[in-house]
Amino acid sequence: MSEQGQTELEQRVLMLPPSRKDGQVTCQLLAAAGMAVHLCTDLRQVCREIAFGAAAVLLTEEALLSAETELLVETLARQPAWSNLPILVLIHGGGESPAAIFAMQRLGNSVLLERPVKKRVLVTAVRAATNARMRQYELRNLNDILEQRVAERTAVAEERARHLQALASELTRVEQRERHRLAQVLHDHLQQLLVAMKLRIALFGKQIQKPELLQSIGRLNDLVDEAISTTRSLTAELSPPVLYERGLPQALHWLATSMHEKHGLKIDVTAEEDANPASEDLRLLVYGAARELLFNVVKHAKASHTRIEACRCAQEGRIRINVTDDGAGFAPAGLPGQDRTAGGFGLFSIRERLAILGGSMQISSSPGSGTSVTIEVPAGDSPPSGGSDNPGEQKECRRGHGCGEIPRQGTGD
Template sequence: MAKAAAPVPRPEVLPDEGSGPPLRGQAHILERIARGAPLAEVLDAIVALIESAAPGMLCSILLLDREGRRLRHGAAPSLPTTYNEAVDGLEIGPHAGSCGTAAFRRQPVVVRDVQADPLWENYRALARPHGLRACWSTPIISATGQVLGTFAMYYREPRTPTTAEHQLITSATDLAGIAIERRQAEEALRESEERFSKAFHANPAPLSISRLADGRFLDVNTAFLRLTGYEREEVIGRTSVELRLIGTAEREDLVDRLRRTGVVPELEFVVRHRDGGSRDVVVSLVSSDLGGDACILSIFQDVTHRKQADEALRTRERQLLLAQQIARMGSWEWDLRTGTVTWSDELCRIFGIEPSAVRPSYEGSLDLVHVDDRSYVRDIIDRAAADGQPFLFDFRACRPDGAVRILHCRGEVTCDAAGHPVRMFGTDQDVTELRLADEQLRLSQQKLRNLTAYHLEVREEERARIAREIHDVLGQTLTALKLDVSSLREMVARREPSADGRLQEIAGLLDTAIKDVRRLASELRPVVLDQLGLPAAVEWLAGDFQRRTGIDCRVRSHLPDTTLPADVSTGLFRILQEALTNVARHSGASRVEVTLQQASRIVYLEVTDNGKGLPEAAHAGQGSLGILGMRERALLLGGFIELKGETGKGTKLTAWVPLK
């Protein structure tokens, strides 16, 4: 809360209004300012000086705060304390009384009658109890045009200022401006020194200040003490040579260079630590005048760890080079902004080029790509350079000697802060031998599948042959035998009636044998599959499955009225056989739905049950030879099998087989 300052003795001045500002009083105030008297004391003296020149006048000085929004009490010894407290913190504005408006407008404001002027509408109640009627306020402006505060004159009767009073106002604002600016300059200097001291001592970089003439340390920061291992008391007043931080010759060379140029930037040398060790540093020296002494500001950078890291990096680079040679892998980098491309030595060797004989470029790199792969590679790289996405692909490279190598390329893109791609880097690995081995393995697997297919084909042919033999030969024989027995029964009946019962038993056995033969023939290869096609065979198999197991089995067929290739019909029929066998053995289902349909040139077989579902291993095709067999059958036809199921929610098997 602002309070009135203690009374200040009023200096003697000439009371004549026409004689101009009171010169003797001004000189006295300027002396106080020069001596560095407190601002409050100086402002009180200014107010006392002006009030002594104009009896009946009450003066006030308000100071604008740092934010430039509010006026704070500066000096008003003759105004009531309650009034000073009330206006302390007044916010400036276009209708903020005389002082707040003057500071806002940056112009003098003369209010003849406080009780009548609209500028005082919100403040009349403050002035009325104290009998304040007139108030003239002038902004105090600095030499740089900054509003520092206001100087106000109050009277207890309505009136306007005279010429002499205008002169007093001018003198008062000039004196107050000098005092306030002096105080602000001192505060700025003090704050600057404090900031420098804080920055100096808190700076993570080692810093020191020493005299240029004799090299004795005047100040050092904590980081410098850590760098050298000394205590502050051991350093101040001594030289770097006395502390054995550097040698005499080194210091003389530094001082000589500093005298000639004023600055010594980033000089590398070794500083000796107190414990006998050494640190690699980079030091910059700047000559400066501090308190009349020529001084040296030394800025150190401890690069010991950086040098160690550089050496470690060189070691890793050597190791990386060796690893690239072993793995037949080379690295590359492309600056998308400048177009600069760099290759590792190993990448040059992979392309069959001497590292010293190549200047890599994007287009030059594409020239080494096999002509049939070039467009494909360019599309991938250009797309990555545009969208910043990582990539990997294989391509063929043509060496200058005509050899063709298969390379596996992997790359990534880095972007700037705005998300624009700026750099691409990656590796090319020579995988020629690996791909050849993969191809040999693929051919071996294909041969194995062909052999398996051949075995399955032979087995199906053998089953069909056996079925024909049983049906055409054994079946006919048994039928003929039945006819013969029937004829024999008629003949015997005429001679001995008791033989009829025996012959009936033989006929019954023959009927059973014929049924068994037909059943076995159907199980080996149902006749309906060859005669009526896959849909009818599926209906027969579903009905037989339902009769044998008691599990409700329904079929929905949407196949067009076309004959499927024999291998497709057989393969899907065998897959369904195995699927139904698995349902009966493992699912615990009460209902099965079989769906056949064709879309475009693909035939779909779906088998869905409401059983207990399949474990995860079955999903992956593990743990069941039946499932593996179904997958292999579908693969031989160019299709595949998908299993979906959750524990307790049944299983769905889908087979896709293309029509060739």
């Protein structure tokens, strides 16, 4: 139906007269006042026409004595929230009559007109009812416009979120590709040059007889060995093969061992084998986050003991990683890595990129009480069986950690 046709339906008055003659007279009266009237033969037709649109309904008390009145009550009850259709009822006996009581109690927005009603009073009452109804339609139209704009802006926001997620994923991939490229350069070129240098030094040493030169060559050989060891270590740190070949849990064990060897940091790791995001982007991001958190422990915490726990939670198939230390802790305002201008892979960058990819990071800390950082990311596949189907039940991972509630004493998302 055209917009004009719908508007005409919504501006008409539905009337159920007691007789055909009364209907014709009332139609002429209202038409002369500029109002369109649609005559109905029974309440069932009135209810059908209400569904197409109406400005008001004009009834007499005789209509409310029929067995179809409940159908009218049900039709009015199904009105949308913005709608409150005016019902004008012509009655005898004032507001104490059965028809008047029924109309006031069951028909909602009803107006009682005592019979016989003067023509001017009837026209004025019907016009007031239709004007009120027009304001309801205006409100509906405004709501429709608002909902359309909200839907459009929501669609734009969702599209931007998808673009941000794609950009975050691409940023992670680009970063890892560059790390992998540098690792290959170190392995395929610099390490080979150092190994060749070591061989040349060994050959040169066989030709030297002077003890003082042999001692210098030995020191030079030690330096080359140290350089080879450093490049091998740096190659693994830039792009750890264990992360690609065996997944996040084993990579966390390797990271703990590496941090202990280099910085003397004692780290206990408990990682379930299935605490491994299906998305490679998330695996790389979580590994980088754990590495950054451990570097923060080394630089700021002065901790004697650190613990990493990784588990798959029953909360909609999410991976949870918790890094805790017994170090100095900090006040929320002194959050390390919060400086956005510092560059690098700081905590602010971690939180933002996790959020874009559907994850979160929450930090709990206070001076002298150590720090606990919890990272959650989507597992990216179906959650394991055995999870609770009760939405009100506390969610737990298989290690017994409550994942439905995370302490928020310091800072958090």
